[in-house]
Amino acid sequence: xxxxxxxxxxxxxxxxxxxxxxxxxxxxxxxxxxxxxxxxxxxxxxxxxxxxxxxxxxxxxxxxxxxxxxxxxxxxxxxxxxxxxxxxxxxxxxxxxxxxxxxxxxxxxxxxxxxxxxxxx
Numbered sequence: 001x002x003x004x005x006x007x008x009x010x011x012x013x014x015x016x017x018x019x020x021x022x023x024x025x026x027x028x029x030x031x032x033x034x035x036x037x038x039x040x041x042x043x044x045x046x047x048x049x050x051x052x053x054x055x056x057x058x059x060x061x062x063x064x065x066x067x068x069x070x071x072x073x074x075x076x077x078x079x080x081x082x083x084x085x086x087x088x089x090x091x092x093x094x095x096x097x098x099x100x101x102x103x104x105x106x107x108x109x110x111x112x113x114x115x116x117x118x119x120x121x
Contacts, residue, residue, distance in 0.1 A: 038069060
């Protein structure tokens, strides 16, 4: 299984997602916003199998975090998630950086499937 980082400002979504992925056998670390997420990526030397991040967050959004992380750690797998159509459109120009964008709200099965697919790429 993989070493994952879940970056999400909504604590209930962050904990739901982390627990869902841990119960699938993944090792999961969490961060409450993009700045904390980027700090975690740097502290780990980019050593995550997948970063799963919300797009819309205070301080630093997921798109900015993804761009900065990918610049420093090319090849880092990043999967974004959002409940906003306009945010999904903003992520469209991140081909080569972001694997996919998962629509929120999602079910336990949907997030597990999305992560499995991202890890297989």
